[in-house]
Amino acid sequence: MRILRxxxxxxxxxxxxxxxxPLASAASASLTATFTQTSVWDSGYGAGFTIANRxxxxxxxxxxxxxxxxxxxxxxxxxxxxxxxxxxxxxxNVSWNGTIAAGGSVSFGxxxxxxxVPIGCLLNGxxxxxxxxxxxxxxxxxxxxxxxxxxxxxxxxxxxxxxxxVSTAAQLTAALAxxxxxxxxxxxxxxxxxxxxxxxxxxxxxCGNVWRDNVSDLGGAGRYAINVTSTSKCAGxxxxxxxxxxxxxxxxxxxxxAVTP
Numbered sequence: 001m002r003i004l005r006x007x008x009x010x011x012x013x014x015x016x017x018x019x020x021x022p023l024a025s026a027a028s029a030s031l032t033a034t035f036t037q038t039s040v041w042d043s044g045y046g047a048g049f050t051i052a053n054r055x056x057x058x059x060x061x062x063x064x065x066x067x068x069x070x071x072x073x074x075x076x077x078x079x080x081x082x083x084x085x086x087x088x089x090x091x092x093n094v095s096w097n098g099t100i101a102a103g104g105s106v107s108f109g110x111x112x113x114x115x116x117v118p119i120g121c122l123l124n125g126x127x128x129x130x131x132x133x134x135x136x137x138x139x140x141x142x143x144x145x146x147x148x149x150x151x152x153x154x155x156x157x158x159x160x161x162x163x164x165x166v167s168t169a170a171q172l173t174a175a176l177a178x179x180x181x182x183x184x185x186x187x188x189x190x191x192x193x194x195x196x197x198x199x200x201x202x203x204x205x206x207c208g209n210v211w212r213d214n215v216s217d218l219g220g221a222g223r224y225a226i227n228v229t230s231t232s233k234c235a236g237x238x239x240x241x242x243x244x245x246x247x248x249x250x251x252x253x254x255x256x257x258a259v260t261p
Contacts, residue, residue, distance in 0.1 A: 027055070027056045027057035027102075028055050028056070028057050029053050029055040029057050029058060029059035029100070029102070030053065030054045030055035031051055031052070031053055031054075031055075031059055031062065031100070031123055031124065032051070032052050032054060032123070032128065032129060033049045033050070033051045033052075033062075033064050033121060033123040033128035034049065034050045034052070034128075035047065035048075035049055035117070035118055035121065035128075036048055036049075036050065037117075038109070038174075039174045041174065043113060043114070044072075044075070044111060044112050044113045044114055044115070044171075044174075045111070045112055045115070045174070046109065046110075046111050046112075046174035046175075047109065047110060047111075047112065047117075048107050048108055048109035048110065049064050049091070049107060049108060049128075050105050050106075050107045051064070051100060051105060051106050051107065051123065052100075052104075052105040053100040053101065053102055053103065053104055053105065054103075055102055056102050057102055058099055058100065058101050058102060059099070059100045060098060060099050061092075061093060061098050061124075062092070062093050062098065062100070062106075062123065062124060063090060063091070063092045063093075063123070063124055063125075064080075064090075064091045064108075064121065064122070064123055064128065065084075065088070065089065065090045065091075065120075065121070065122045066088075066089060066118035066119060066120055066121040066122070066128075067087050067088050067089075067118070067119050067120045068087050068089065068112065068114070068116045068117075068118060068119070069087070069114075069116035069119070070087065070116075071114050071116060072112055072113065072114025072115060072116030073085075073086075073087075073112065073113050073114060074089050074110050074111070074112055074113075075110075075111045075112065075113045075171060076110065076111045076164050076165045076166065076171065076175070077091065077108065077109065077110035077111070077164075078108065078109050078110070078163070078164050079094065079097060079106075079107065079108040079109060080092060080093065080094060080108035080110075081093070081094055082110070091108055091110075093106070111164075111166075111171055111174050111175070163184040163185075163186055164184070164185050164186065165186045166185060166186070166187060172185070172187070184215075186217075187218070187219070187222075195214075195216045195218060195222055195224065195225040195226060195227075195247070196209075196211065196214075196216075196225065196226045196227070197226075197227040197228075197229065198227070198228050198229055198230045198239060199229055199230065206229070206230035206233070206234070206239075207230060207233065207234035207237040207238070207239065208234070208237040208238070208239065209239045209240070210239070210240045210242070211226055211239075211240070211241045211242060211245050212242045212244050212245065213242075213244045213245065214226075214245045214246075215245075215246050215247075215248075216245070216246070216247040216248070216250070216254075217247070217248045217249050218247065218248070218249050218250045218251070219249050220249045220251065222250055222251065223250060223251050223252045224247075224250060224252055224253060224254065224255050224256055225245065225247035225250055225253075225254050225255065226241050226245065226254065226255040226256075226257075227255070227256055228241070228255065228256060228257045231257060239257065240260050241254070241255045241257060241258075241259055241260060242259070242260050242261075243259050243260065243261050245259075
């Protein structure tokens with residue numbers, strides 16, 4: 001922001017006089033981080049933080065830190081570089097979401113094993129409710145399971161997406177509920193028989209699903225990337241698998257139903 005000093009002439013008796021206008025304050029960023037649970041199951045939950053810039057200048061770099069109570073731990077995360085273990089965790093921006101424009105926001109997510117929620121939250125070393133304005137400290141190298149996407153615009157979502165590792169049905173449910181375009185959900189080898197699978201526990205469920213542009217790698221353990229078990233119960237509301245879906249390392253193939261071009 002330009003800083004201006006204005007000299008304003010005014011009438012005075014016997015001498016020239018001037019009023020000095022107040023100096024404009026320099027623009028600065030003002031960050032806050034807000035925690036939100038996005039899904040909950042018996043043994044844990046999915047959640048995330050939204051980092052908002054309420055200032056009048058862009059912020060460059062952020063780090064969110066917090067503790068979890070004993071018995072709870074972060075099992076997976078996305079859209080950030082995660083370090084820490086046991087009860088203290090640190091999440092730093094990745095290359096494409098480090099800059100937050102004035103009035104803008106970014107977010108990252110994670111899954112927790114256990115029911116404890118974050119405590120002692122810090123954003124750039126200041127309380128998350130009214131966070132720091134300075135650049136984040138030097139970040140450690142990205143965790144192998146969360147590679148940064150290559151060369152997207154700093155303020156845009158990743159083109160290649162982040163990776164979410166899952167090893168239980170509950171984690172898979174949460175990851176699917178919070179999936180973003182371009183994101184990879186990586187299944188632990190040998191954990192799941194198939195990729196996506198439909199079921200009909202109640203009448204009408206498991207019907208009307210549409211799959212497009214999914215890329216699946218079943219690691220040589222799964223039969224189908226998309227296994228539809230409910231065809232006979234979905235008359236008039238069929239599941240549809242488009243040819244834009246692809247699969248690698250499946251023991252049989254993409255799907256057990258006809259593929260739509």
